[in-house]
Amino acid sequence: MSFPFWMLIVVLAVAAFSIRVLGLFAGDTIRSSRFSWVLDELPGLIVVSLVASSLAGQSIGVWLAASAALVTAYFANHVILTMCVGVAAYGGLVWVGL
Structure with missing residues (x-):
């Protein structure tokens, strides 16, 4: 494999890792704020949105x-x-x- 392919793999790996780390920081920030109730309701909201979009x-x-x-x-x-x-x-x- 050539250098551009390896660079693409590295960039995508760093991007995927960064998204996960930012999600952890955002979750901790939300958990300590007054909007922490959103995290408790999030799984149900995701299921409802998936069902609603599939029924359309x-x-x-x-x-x-x-x-x-x-x-x-x-x-x-x-x-x-x-x-x-x-x-x-x-x-x-x-x-x-x-």
Whole structure:
């Protein structure tokens, strides 16, 4: 491999390491500020944003299955049961033709 390839590898490695170190410093700064509640809610917010973006542009059947899963999650608070109800609802709606 030539010198430019090695330099690219080094620059990318330094950039990746720098992003992680800056994330640690930012997390410590946020943890000690009045906005520390954001870190507690962040995992749930990330999951909600991923689900919302994946539902955009889907058919009504997918939305109904997601609604069934949401209701199950709200009342049961059980991840496996929520997934099973969502998959079963989607399968049933596809079987019906919706």
